[in-house]
Amino acid sequence: MNTRQWAILANAAVLAVLVLAGLAAVLLAQPPEGPLVALYAVLAGVSVLSVPVVYLLKIRPRRSEALLRDDFARRFALIRDSIAASNLAAGTKREIAGDCLELLLSAQQGGRSAEDAIPDPVAFAEDILDAYGRRSLRAWQAVPRGLLYLVFFVLGTQTLLWLEDTQQSWFAVPIDLGMFLFFVLIAFVLVPILRLPRLQGRIWLYSLPVLTGLLFIGFAELMRWLAPDSGFVRLVLDGAAGFVPTPGALMAWLGAIPLLLLVRWAFLRPAVPGLWNRGSRTDRKETR
Amino acid sequence: MVTDTQLIKGLLEGCILGLARHDDVYGYRMVEMLGARGFDVNEATVYPILVRLENRGFLSAEMRPSAIGPARKYYRLTSQGRVYLEEFMALWLRTRDVVDRILAEREGEVT
Numbered sequence: 140m141n142t143r144q145w146a147i148l149a150n151a152a153v154l155a156v157l158v159l160a161g162l163a164a165v166l167l168a169q170p171p172e173g174p175l176v177a178l179y180a181v182l183a184g185v186s187v188l189s190v191p192v193v194y195l196l197k198i199r200p201r202r203s204e205a206l207l208r209d210d211f212a213r214r215f216a217l218i219r220d221s222i223a224a225s226n227l228a229a230g231t232k233r234e235i236a237g238d239c240l241e242l243l244l245s246a247q248q249g250g251r252s253a254e255d256a257i258p259d260p261v262a263f264a265e266d267i268l269d270a271y272g273r274r275s276l277r278a279w280q281a282v283p284r285g286l287l288y289l290v291f292f293v294l295g296t297q298t299l300l301w302l303e304d305t306q307q308s309w310f311a312v313p314i315d316l317g318m319f320l321f322f323v324l325i326a327f328v329l330v331p332i333l334r335l336p337r338l339q340g341r342i343w344l345y346s347l348p349v350l351t352g353l354l355f356i357g358f359a360e361l362m363r364w365l366a367p368d369s370g371f372v373r374l375v376l377d378g379a380a381g382f383v384p385t386p387g388a389l390m391a392w393l394g395a396i397p398l399l400l401l402v403r404w405a406f407l408r409p410a411v412p413g414l415w416n417r418g419s420r421t422d423r424k425e426t427r
Numbered sequence: 428m429v430t431d432t433q434l435i436k437g438l439l440e441g442c443i444l445g446l447a448r449h450d451d452v453y454g455y456r457m458v459e460m461l462g463a464r465g466f467d468v469n470e471a472t473v474y475p476i477l478v479r480l481e482n483r484g485f486l487s488a489e490m491r492p493s494a495i496g497p498a499r500k501y502y503r504l505t506s507q508g509r510v511y512l513e514e515f516m517a518l519w520l521r522t523r524d525v526v527d528r529i530l531a532e533r534e535g536e537v538t
Contacts (some may be wrong), residue, residue, distance in 0.1 A: 191530055203496040235478070238454065241497045242470050245455030248495055256470045393532035 142211065143342060144198045150345040151193040155186040162186075173301050176240065203240055210253035211243045214260040217340045221264030224334040226280040226403070227271060235267060265336050281334075283403040285326035290395055292322040293382050310386070313379035320375060321355055439468065439476055441515035444485060444508050451489070452503040477502055485511050 162179055165171075171179055200212065207215055213222055219236045245251045245259065257263050268277065305380040307414070329351050338344050344414075366372045383389050439461070445458050446452060458473050480486045485508030493499035504512065 145459065206496050237497055238474065238478075238500055241495075241499050242454045242474055242496050244497070245453070245499075246458075248468055249455060249459070251470075258469070258471060263471040263475070270475055270479040344502070359538055 140198065143213075143216070143340065146342045146345045147192065147197050148194060150349060151190050153346075155189050155348055157352075158186040159183060161346055164183060174305060178302050180300065203244065206244055207240075207249060208253070211247050211256075214253050214257050215240060215243050217260040218257070219265045219340040221261055221336040222267065224336060224339055225268050225271075226277055226284065226334075229267070231271070239267075261336055261339055261382075264339070268336065279404055281327070281331045283399045285330065287396065287399045287403070288326035288330065290392055290399070293319070294324070296322075297383055310384050310389070311381065313381050316374065316378040316380060317359060317376050319380075319382070321352075324351065324355060361401075435466070435468075436472065436476070438519075439466065439472070440480060441467070441512065441519060443473070443476055444512040444515065445504055447486060447504045448509065448512060451503045452497045453501050453523060457502075480508065483511075484508070520530065 161182055166179065200207075204215065206210065218239050222232050222235050222239075225232065243253075247253075263380065265274075268274075271277070296314055296318065297309065297312050297317055301307070301309045313327065329348065332338065332346060333344065362369075362372045383392055440462075442461065445459060446457065452460065454474050454477060455470065457477065458468060460472055461468050461473065477486065481488055481502065485505060487504040487505050488500045488502050490498040491501055
């Protein structure tokens with residue numbers, strides 16, 4: 140394994156350990172009952188499984204990838220990650236990755252050096268992405284995507300918190316404002332940074348999710364220490380609000396999901412005529 | 428050898444369509460064909476152009492098995508691409524003549 144692969148695996152392990160440590164702390168403070176036992180067991184299982192899953196999905200080379208020499212394999216990994224981080228549809232990403240793998244294998248077999256074939260893998264990936272629409276237009280896709288994340292975070296968190304006390308109404312469960320602020324940070328700052336093609340392959344990028352969490356907690360505690368009497372700080376750190384207080388509000392949150400998906404697709408649609416109508420663009424029949 | 432510049436990238440679109448009109452071509456083969464004709468281009472230059480041409484409907488693609496491993500994508504000129512190629516050829520001939528005339532002018536001949 141190279142340094143990049145070790146970094147990916149190490150950060151997945153650190154994240155899993157942090158989640159397990161958090162669960163252990165909660166269990167020691169208050170042993171769970173009812174559905175919470177199953178929930179904590181699922182969380183612990185997912186955390187433990189996340190490391191081998193990351194290995195299988197991000198590190199272990201597929202059969203064809205294993206045919207690439209080291210220099211070609213490193214370039215392919217960067218191209219694949221840059222494309223995977225983009226806003227393109229999953230099928231299009233798979234198609235591009237397959238094309239690039241075949242292209243690199245052909246170049247390798249043709250006796251070309253990896254440096255000659257693809258001098259800058261990330262710039263190459265950006266050139267490919269440019270064929271799917273202007274960079275500015277693709278960047279705007281981060282807005283509906285961030286809002287989608289926010290919807291799922293809020294509804295998911297509200298459900299998790301409700302599981303702690305199922306006697307209360309689901310709609311009466313408040314969410315901490317600090318937690319909501321953290322969700323906003325993830326959806327609109329962290330994820331867009333993680334998806335920047337130009338940053339793919341940087342070792343520190345893999346530590347960013349864990350670092351963001353630690354920095355947010357550190358910053359919150361620093362604010363509490365520096366301005367303990369500030370109304371704003373107390374509101375943000377200790378305040379809570381019901382984000383989905385009524386069935387009508389829930390309908391609005393749920394209704395936002397297809398709307399945001401539609402907006403997200405609308406950003407991509409003008410770039411590739413027929414992309415959404417035909418699915419994969421290969422194997423189109425054309426009479427010569 | 429011709430160098431890889433923005434100008435060449437623009438011309439490459441037409442040249443790639445021109446090469447694809449004779450036979451179905453895969454990405455690496457296209458790089459070889461362009462290299463054999465004097466274009467100093469690599470895979471990083473050619474593949475994004477192929478994607479762009481495919482997205483614009485000028486090339487269609489078909490996956491075929493390959494001896495080296497994963498399936499290989501073969502590109503073929505579409506009827507839409509054929510029209511674009513004809514327009515490109517007409518524009519190129521006009522432009523080439525104009526550029527040739529300008530570059531052939533001697534001092535004192537400029538009107």
